[in-house]
Amino acid sequence: MSGKSKLRRYRLILEYDGTNFSGWQKQVNVRTVQGDVLKGAARVFGEVPMDLQGCGRTDSGVHALEYVAHLEVAADMGPHEVARKLNETLPKDIAVRSVEAAGARFHARHNCIARSYVYQIRTEKSAFGKRYDWWVQADLDLPAMQHAGSLMTGMHDFAAFAEKKELKKSTRVLIHNVEVFKEKEILKIRVVGSHFLWHMVRRMVGIMVEVGCHRLTEEDVQNMLEDHSNALPSHHTAPSAGLFFEKAFYDSEGLAELLKE
Structure with a gap:
């Protein structure tokens, strides 16, 4: 992917089975949902600048039905293509329910009431x-x-x-x-x-x-x-x-x- 791609922010709704995860938040030497989604995004977009933030922490073993996150990445893809490619590369216990374009001011955690x-x-x-x-x-x-x-x-x-x-x-x-x-x-x-x-x-x-x-x-x-x-x-x-x-x-x-x- 071209390094000239502009930063775009996407709003993701994720579903996951938390049984084999140590919660949402990325940690060293343990499997987390944020960590796996970032790995999947790197396979989709390549090694480009990106940031992934969730709407809050979930404990180890906790599941999610409609977990909201935002992904900011240097990309030229539309939301539908992002959802399709992420689902193709993410493990079976994480599913992307939907992806929408989000404004630069949208923050999955800070805007959550x-x-x-x-x-x-x-x-x-x-x-x-x-x-x-x-x-x-x-x-x-x-x-x-x-x-x-x-x-x-x-x-x-x-x-x-x-x-x-x-x-x-x-x-x-x-x-x-x-x-x-x-x-x-x-x-x-x-x-x-x-x-x-x-x-x-x-x-x-x-x-x-x-x-x-x-x-x-x-x-x-x-x-x-x-x-x-x-x-x-x-x-x-x-x-x-x-x-x-x-x-x-x-x-x-x-x-x-x-x-x-």
Whole structure:
């Protein structure tokens, strides 16, 4: 490819199975989604200047349904050709759902106003569920879980849910909504927030399951939200396999549409 190609920015929507990845963010000596997409882009465009930024971090083992990223690269290709060529070269556990031309000011993370995650739980064993849900061997009290989720809604200091290294920065997070609902045999928990701390959604889910098993009370949940000592037990963290990054929001209308559903 000619070195005279101008820098172009593309908006990518990616889908990935996070089972074999150490999260989104590129790291040394481990496989990550950002790292694999950059390798694929280098095969498509050649060794030219490029930058790839995602809408946020996802933890090791977490999946994504509509993960937004932007790719800035010296290229002359149209979006449809970029999508086709990336899909031809990327590994089978990453798919490019769509590619659009993006303005120079679009930033996948900085322009994102909210994100939603969905967690999948089964109370009956499935031969196909291990990679994509959490098998909880108990009868869950759904109304109790829904109420526990409602306690977490709003602006809270989630210091008790944070990693110790995150305590140097603000641990306040706005949770727009928490839903608990069933689709056939799968129990789903959707969490919509401005952003999330490391493992935060999985800890929220773990606590809600403890409430659903009647091992924690709603008062316990309230105390956790008021306790800023960073003392949440690790066993309250749900496994990563059941967690899916669902959607990134870039305008208030799209966010409002989801919240009123």
